Amino acid sequence: MTAHVIADxxxxxxxxxxxxxxxxxxASARDAERRLPRAEVDKLSASGLLAVxxxxxxxxxxxxxxxxxxxxxxxxxxxxxxxxxPQSHFVYVNVVRRQGTEEQRKFFFAEVLAGRRFGNAQSxxxxxxxxxxxxxxxxxxxxxxxxxxxxxxxxGALFAHWIPVLARAEDDELHVAYVPRDAPGLTVIDDWEGxxxxxTASGTVRLDAVPVPADRVxxxxxxxxxxxxHGAVAQLLHAAIDTGIAGGALTEAAxxxxxxxxxxxxxxxxxxxxDPLLIQRFGELxxxxxxxxxxxxxxxxxVDAARTGLTDDSAAEASIAVAxxxxxxxxxxxxxxxxxxxxxxxxxxxxxxxxxxxxxDARTHTLHDPARWKIQHIGRYVLNGTRPPRHGLL
Numbered sequence: 001m002t003a004h005v006i007a008d009x010x011x012x013x014x015x016x017x018x019x020x021x022x023x024x025x026x027a028s029a030r031d032a033e034r035r036l037p038r039a040e041v042d043k044l045s046a047s048g049l050l051a052v053x054x055x056x057x058x059x060x061x062x063x064x065x066x067x068x069x070x071x072x073x074x075x076x077x078x079x080x081x082x083x084x085x086p087q088s089h090f091v092y093v094n095v096v097r098r099q100g101t102e103e104q105r106k107f108f109f110a111e112v113l114a115g116r117r118f119g120n121a122q123s124x125x126x127x128x129x130x131x132x133x134x135x136x137x138x139x140x141x142x143x144x145x146x147x148x149x150x151x152x153x154x155x156g157a158l159f160a161h162w163i164p165v166l167a168r169a170e171d172d173e174l175h176v177a178y179v180p181r182d183a184p185g186l187t188v189i190d191d192w193e194g195x196x197x198x199x200t201a202s203g204t205v206r207l208d209a210v211p212v213p214a215d216r217v218x219x220x221x222x223x224x225x226x227x228x229x230h231g232a233v234a235q236l237l238h239a240a241i242d243t244g245i246a247g248g249a250l251t252e253a254a255x256x257x258x259x260x261x262x263x264x265x266x267x268x269x270x271x272x273x274x275d276p277l278l279i280q281r282f283g284e285l286x287x288x289x290x291x292x293x294x295x296x297x298x299x300x301x302x303v304d305a306a307r308t309g310l311t312d313d314s315a316a317e318a319s320i321a322v323a324x325x326x327x328x329x330x331x332x333x334x335x336x337x338x339x340x341x342x343x344x345x346x347x348x349x350x351x352x353x354x355x356x357x358x359x360x361d362a363r364t365h366t367l368h369d370p371a372r373w374k375i376q377h378i379g380r381y382v383l384n385g386t387r388p389p390r391h392g393l394l
Contacts, residue, residue: 001161003115004048005059009067012052016071019047024078024248031357034198036190037082041159045115050086053093058109065233065303069240069296076244077251080361081199083241085156088120091234092164095176098230099218108178111162119160119181121151121205130369131391135207137167137175137217145169145217147177147185147210157181157188158201165207166220173221177212185210196357196364224390227315231392232303232322239299239322241365242329243292246336249358250289253340254282256355261345272345281343285336292325292332299325316387319394323374330371333362369393 006012023040030037044050053068054060068090076083096108112118127134135149147165157163163186165177179186189204223230261272269275302321306314337359341348348355377394380386388394 001045001115003046003051003113005113006048006052006061008061009063012049012061012063012067013070013074015047015049016074019043019049020074020078023075023082027079027082028354028357030079030199031081032354036158036199036201037079037085038159040079040082041085041117044086045117048113048115050089050115050117051112053090053097054109054112055097055105058105059113060109064300065236065307066297066300068233069236069300072237072240073244073247073293073296076241077248078244080241080245080248080358080365081197083244084197084200084202084365085159086117087234087237087241088122088156088164089118089160090237091230092118092120092176092178094230094233095164095218095220095223098228099176099220099222101215104215104218108162116161117156117159118178119154119157119163121154121157121163121165121179121207123151123153124149125152130393133166133168133174135165135167137169137177137212139170143214145177145212145214147179147207147212149207151205151207153192153202154188154205155200155202157205158190158203163188163205165205165210173219176218176220178216178218179207179210179212183210183212194364196360196362198360224392227310227312228390229303229306229310229315229318231390231394232299232306232315232318234392235319235322235326235369235394236296236299236303238365238368239292239296239326239329242326242333242362243289243296245358245362245365246289246292246329246333249333249337249340249362250282250285252355252358253285253336253343256340256344256348257282260347261343278343281339285339285343288332288336292329295321295325295328312387315390316381319388320378320381323378323388323394327371327374327378330366334359334366337362 185208192202267275299321306318377388
């Protein structure tokens with residue numbers, strides 16, 4: 001497999017904008033028919049966009065968080081499902097960057113530059129909480145391992161070449177095992193039936209004594225032993241997805257009102273777009289979207305600044321900035337996607353138009369992790385100077 005290699009941030013944004021425009025055209029039909037975007041994901045790989053965070057020393061563009069967030073915002077504004085698929089890919093590229101040996105970095109970065117994709121086998125269902133990981137990585141006499149467990153919400157796994165699996169070793173510490181999609185004992189089941197983000201294929205991964213060579217295992221627990229941006233980067237991408245969904249919904253609402261909605265008879269206007277009450281509401285919604293976009297950019301800049309001089313304080317600032325962006329974007333996405341029907345009118349509710357996909361995508365994606373806990377951490381930081389905890393959700 002081969003892929004274009006993107007040179008810099010400017011090219012990355014140009015490519016992302018072009019792909020978003022292309023993907024927007026088929027987004028509604030893919031959602032309505034639950035047609036998985038295999039061709040679109042292959043185009044993402046071939047474009048080189050999935051390799052833009054590979055370090056320059058390994059041949060990548062090494063783009064900053066500001067560019068990466070904008071890439072995801074653009075993609076999500078076109079298709080809230082499609083943008084979710086590569087989120088874990090970039091998270092686990094980041095794990096290689098931080099915890100991989102030089103040989104592991106050399107191997108996996110070459111894979112990514114060639115267009116190969118990382119999936120995700122992280123979350124588990126039925127455990128005490130989201131960080132109660134029970135999948136086991138058991139050593140064998142020859143130094144290799146076997147993986148046993150069941151994963152859920154495995155976004156990207158069905159489209160992946162490599163599936164990073166979060167598991168506990170004998171010492172109960174968290175590791176990531178990078179497993180080929182076709183490894184014996186590994187099964188990916190397309191059983192995702194969410195009301196939104198229908199085409200992410202976020203189904204089940206079963207691991208039945210899957211063999212894993214020692215050099216495909218990384219010590220993920222070490223990520224959280226010092227100041228880190230792992231959680232901030234992961235959450236920044238989620239915030240970008242919510243912000244993109246909100247922007248896409250607002251754009252579609254405006255187009256619908258301009259071309260299809262009728263004015264309310266009491267408005268005295270010839271068109272719905274001239275109705276002063278609708279104009280007021282669009283202004284309010286635009287303020288929400290612009291605020292989310294601004295918070296997203298500020299969070300990304302804070303992550304980029306922390307990356308150049310990582311300390312406990314700079315990592316905390318980055319996590320808090322991202323938490324603010326994510327909490328605001330989550331509310332904005334749900335509000336704007338719901339308000340689409342308020343401003344567009346009764347016809348917008350027709351199932352055949354599928355305008356409800358924006359709300360379904362927003363409502364589903366914002367369930368990923370609760371914004372109320374992010375607000376708690378922001379409050380503690382502002383009031384008492386308490387740094388947020390080190391984990392992958394902040």
